[in-house]
Amino acid sequence: MYTRSHRQSNYRLLGLVGYGQFGRVYCAMHRQTGELVALKEIHSARLSTQAFLRELWFLLSVDHPNIVACKALEQTPEGRQLVLEYCEGGTLRSQLERLPQLSGEKTLKLACDILTGLDHAHRRGLVHCDIKPENILLHYQRGQWVAKISDFGVAKLAQEADLAGSGQTGSPAYMAPERFDKQYSPASDLYAMGILLFELVAGYRPFSGTPAELRAAHLSRAVPTGLAEPLQSIVLKALKKQPAQRYASAEEMLQALQTLEAGQMVLKKRTPAVPTSVSCWEQPLASLAQPVQALGARSTAEAIQIFWSEGNQAAVSTAPTTAAVTQRRIVALPHRIAALRIAPADSYAATPHGLYRLVQSAATLRYEPVAEFAQSSQVAIAQRWWAALAQSDDAGAWQLSVGPLRTLPRRHTQTLPLPSALVLQQVVAIDNHHLLLVMSASAIATQLYLLTRRGQILSQLTLGLPIAALTPTEQPYRYLCRISLPSVESAALLELKPFRLLPLAGPAAVMVPLPWGYVFADDRGQLQILDRDYQPLGEITVPGSPTAIAPLDSYRLLIALWQSTAGSLYQLDLRTCNLDLVF
Incomplete structure (x- = not known):
């Protein structure tokens, strides 16, 4: 408390x-x-x-x-x-726990950031004395992660370097040999930077063990030679046992790193991961005339009930667990379907101009309007209520409408004091009482607004990255983010309580949470399977571009694939994919 x-x-x-x-x-x-x-x-x-x-x-x-x-x-x-x-990306250590080996481009950028900060501190007579991943924080700015040095609690003035009794502080895994004799200088920080740079590239530190074993290693053991040249020479110079033999300054080490390219930030020998190629597909569950935008399912031991959308059409089919679908029922809605919500009792389809309940009978599928909107809207569906946000065509004012799902049709509408220049990306119902608005402020920035379902704005936050979409996970207030940059799409984990934005590896065109982990897919047919801690379990190649994925149970996936002018709906059993996972 x-x-x-x-x-x-x-x-x-x-x-x-x-x-x-x-x-x-x-x-x-x-x-x-x-x-x-x-x-x-x-x-x-x-x-x-x-x-x-x-x-x-x-x-x-x-x-x-x-x-x-x-x-x-x-x-x-x-x-x-x-x-x-506040640095929303957390510590570099927390990132390394999820991604033990970063990309060469990211490693080079972060290392240069740290050396630039160290150079500034050293020029002002400060020795940090505790450079390590736990003391490097990450902030997203202008489309890329920026490293920031934190925690000067054990820092020393350079003129104190030769003072006796100044204390042995810091972390033994990153301490220069002279640090164990209570000596400090800017070269001590560069030694720690050499350890950190080795760890960023290799995924582990050059020395490990107890504090006593680490002391002995720093004092006398040779540095492992596992890095590719010329990176290996840079690290070896930073890790010289004698301070005078290291780089003369952080600026000199920075200049040496800046001569490298991202492709040189690697180990000597790298065995590329070979994706599992899933070529022996069973008979498709269904053929598709248009790419699927939304997909969902209900599953029992005997059959699966599949819902999907193609353009403005909603379809539902029932299939045995290992056979093609039967009894396909289709209904055309007034507008293109943007989202489906499949619940045990009811199912809903949202379009830019309405929210509709899907009603099934033995032979037909029909829709009943829950709410319809004159302006194009983004719709969020909660457990018992819905919300829609639209911008008026004339004045550009933002109108929020909220109503119940299952009682008599009524709605509460009000104008929100939001800038008219913003572009709405998504409306998310984060719990039974609150909404999150995801809005684009520019090509490289996002505005997040937290508000009650009655329209009271509680807080607003600007992020230096373009969030294209949020996908809810199994845990409350935690979302997978698809980040859409001009040259590449990437993924991040957004936590709202407390606020954190944690970078993730892998493609991000489609992201699906599962009880034991996650599936990321790109538009080239590569699926990356991750565990709950975002550690990779394997990769799968599928015969087409995934447009939507939905879980059937803990080990079976529905995958909608599209190839040129036609598509198919498949079931994928992950137990057959040679993953490092026990179901």
Whole structure:
């Protein structure tokens, strides 16, 4: 439970995001401006006033885009709080836990960011003394991830390097040999940077073991030579045992890295993953005349009931678990179908101009209007209610309509004070009482609005990346994001409580959550299977471009494929795909 002092401060706490050396770190929002910040607790019993003022001075003296900024200081009965810039991507460590080996382009970019920040700190006489993935935060800006150095709690002034008794602080896995003798210099940070760079490329550190074993390795063991040249030479120079033999400055190491290309940030020997090619498909469940936009299913032990949409047509079919569909029933709606919601009791189809209940009989499928809209709208369907947002053609005002799903047709409509220049991407019902609006501010930025279903805007947030679509996961307030950049589409994980945006690997044209993990698909027919921790389990090649995927149960998928002018609906049994997974 949060303390009284938290509720009375200038900031509303949104959730715990981590632990620092001297207290907890929260994601918080300024009560007046809505700005997201990180609140870093500094308990008086854990850190003296002198040491606290020292860290504060360090932070205020190193204003740089690659160093986490200090915005303010808050005093509470429990101690002090540093108000810091919030980095929604979390720590580099959290990313490495999901993606042990980053792409060469991303590794090079992040390494250069860190060295640029270190160069700025070193020029101001500061030695960080604890460079490691846990102290590197990620922020998305202008279409790419930016690395920012954090936690100057154990930093030293360069002129203190030869002072006796300055203490042995830091993390043994990243400590330079002289650090074990309580010596500090900018070269010590470059040694830690060499360890970090090796880890980013190889997926593991060059030395491991207990603190005593790590000390012995740093002092006397040779660095493994597993990296490709010329990267290997750069890392070896940074990891020289004698500080004088390393790079003379962070700028010099940065210049050496900037001569490399992304394709050179690799190991000497790389065995490419060979996707599982699924060529022996069973008979298609159904043929398709148009690409499927929405797909869903209900499954029993004897049969599956499949719903899909082609253009403005909704179709439902029943099939035995291993045979083609039978009794296909089709109904044409007034407009192109944008989404389907398949529930145990009722099924719904949403179009830009209406929400319709799909009603089945033994031989027919028909629709009943739940709500219809004069303006083109984005519709969200919750468990008991719906919401639709549209922009008027004349004044550009945004109109929100909300109504119940199953009672008498009535709706509540109001105008939202949103900028008319925004482009609406999606409306998401995140729980029984709240909506999330995903709106494009530019080609490389997204505006998120959190509001009640009655239209009260609670908060607004600008992200430096273009979110094209959100897909809900098995966990509340957690969504898979499809990020659409001009040259490439990628994926991220969006957490709302607390707010975090975590990069993921893999294609992102179609994303499907499963009880044990996720399936990502690109438009070339490559499926990537991930576990719940986003670790890859295998890849599958399918004969076509997936346009929609839906789970039947924990191991069977429905996949709608399209090839040139025709398509098919298939069932894929993951148990036959040689995945590193036990069902």
